[in-house]
Amino acid sequence: MSGAQAPAPVSTITPSAPGLPAPPAMAARGRGLLGLPLGIVLQALNSVGDGLAMIALANRVFQTSHASWTVAAVFLAISVPITALAPVAGLLLDRLPPIGVLVAAAAAEAAIALALVWMTSLAATLALAVGFGVCAAILQPGLGAIVPRLAGRSGVTKANSYLQAATWVGFSVGPLLAGLLLAVSGSGLALAVNAGIYALSAAGLLALRLDPAPAATADGQPSAATFRSQISAGLRYLREDADAGLLVIIVAIMVAFADMAVVAEVVFAEQILHAGPTGYSLLVAGWTTGMVAGTLLGGRLPVRLLVAGSLVGTLLTGVGVVLAGLAPTIWLAVAAYAAGGLANGLETVATRSYIGHHAPAGVAGRVFAVYSGLMFGGMSAGMAVAAVVLTAIGARGLLVLSGAGGIVAGVVGCLIYAARRRRSPAAVTAERGIP
Numbered sequence: 001m002s003g004a005q006a007p008a009p010v011s012t013i014t015p016s017a018p019g020l021p022a023p024p025a026m027a028a029r030g031r032g033l034l035g036l037p038l039g040i041v042l043q044a045l046n047s048v049g050d051g052l053a054m055i056a057l058a059n060r061v062f063q064t065s066h067a068s069w070t071v072a073a074v075f076l077a078i079s080v081p082i083t084a085l086a087p088v089a090g091l092l093l094d095r096l097p098p099i100g101v102l103v104a105a106a107a108a109e110a111a112i113a114l115a116l117v118w119m120t121s122l123a124a125t126l127a128l129a130v131g132f133g134v135c136a137a138i139l140q141p142g143l144g145a146i147v148p149r150l151a152g153r154s155g156v157t158k159a160n161s162y163l164q165a166a167t168w169v170g171f172s173v174g175p176l177l178a179g180l181l182l183a184v185s186g187s188g189l190a191l192a193v194n195a196g197i198y199a200l201s202a203a204g205l206l207a208l209r210l211d212p213a214p215a216a217t218a219d220g221q222p223s224a225a226t227f228r229s230q231i232s233a234g235l236r237y238l239r240e241d242a243d244a245g246l247l248v249i250i251v252a253i254m255v256a257f258a259d260m261a262v263v264a265e266v267v268f269a270e271q272i273l274h275a276g277p278t279g280y281s282l283l284v285a286g287w288t289t290g291m292v293a294g295t296l297l298g299g300r301l302p303v304r305l306l307v308a309g310s311l312v313g314t315l316l317t318g319v320g321v322v323l324a325g326l327a328p329t330i331w332l333a334v335a336a337y338a339a340g341g342l343a344n345g346l347e348t349v350a351t352r353s354y355i356g357h358h359a360p361a362g363v364a365g366r367v368f369a370v371y372s373g374l375m376f377g378g379m380s381a382g383m384a385v386a387a388v389v390l391t392a393i394g395a396r397g398l399l400v401l402s403g404a405g406g407i408v409a410g411v412v413g414c415l416i417y418a419a420r421r422r423r424s425p426a427a428v429t430a431e432r433g434i435p
Helices: 036-065 068-084 086-095 098-118 122-145 147-151 153-207 227-231 233-240 242-258 260-272 276-298 303-326 330-358 364-423 425-432
Strands: none
Touching (some): 036 098, 036 147, 036 153, 086 227, 086 233, 122 330, 122 364, 147 153, 147 330, 227 233, 233 364, 242 364, 260 364, 276 303, 303 330, 303 364, 330 364
16 A cells, blocks of 8 residues: 556545535434544544453453563564555545444444453454454544434534544543452453444444535546556555645654653562552553543634644654653653643644545545554554663663654644645645645
8 A cells, every 4th residue: 555557536535625615415314323423432432442352352361471562462463464554444434334243343343352261262352452443443443434424524623523532531441340340350341342333433423414425526426547546546645635645743752752761661660669559550641641631622722723723733742752851850740741642632632634525435444444543553562672682771861762763753844734735835735725
């Protein structure tokens, strides 16, 4: 996602102009609670299910095998399909009615969780975890691609703010719920509840009402191009829109480095700062709290500042992680982590909103699939590298390295963007439709 192939028409990769008013069909509201408010609830619900599933599966495989590699295997079984299947998932979202595709994926997640209640062997758990990853390969980009039809182009940034805040609230509740259910009755009960959550999510998605799709254009019609050309349209769009391509690359690099910190956090809190399990929990809670605050703050960004907001947020995310790694006490580390999480939340909303404002409807699914695939690929790569180098440089050194990578990525991104603006500010302004 080479050889001889028919190039896609330019219209399939030309950015839209979000500074212009939405056409009447896209501007029309009137769905009430079946539109964006329901979408926010479903985003939170799906995130609760994801957080619950991850903890339940990790607990099960560790209790079954008593080997730490099985926990890593669960995370890889879920994350690798999101990256590997991104091209096909994006094409499905662009070529089929998105709600039908999302409902099918959520229902499949419910069925997989229910199967895991009865199939408890290590092999079955890992195999079905791959099924979760396949469903997530569709749900992750799909929920991003439909935002303009939930909120209208003019409401994309604010909608992403609420949706990402709901995501992180859900990710906080899910593990807590998992801990309670695991203590009561083990992973079987936790996964049964998980199946119910995903089934409820599927039912809610079925009731979701979107704005009508834009009038049929070459953007949204199957073309005579080869299948390979169609599935690579998301990459071609990111090459055409230089700012979108810059954001996705820089953020993916930051994510790869930032997720190295995940491997170091528990060792850092418990063995370096001697804060015990409570300290580790506080560290994670500090980041999550910052993320929620940052996503809400990101909703205030005007369209013209989304690129700058994303790049500066990337840089400041790295600063927060470095400061946490240098902190002498758990409380200073938590404060630094909260600041880093806030910057990361701002970056997330800015990046997703830039894509939502600019990517044409006909390729939005494929663009978000590339974005999700690179993010999850970066996460997997970062954690894999961290597992190797942790012993060599220690938890504090790993945190500093993790943050430094984000700082370098953010600085490079800011310099490239500033140079591009200086070369042709008028062209950039006209291209973005900014008065």
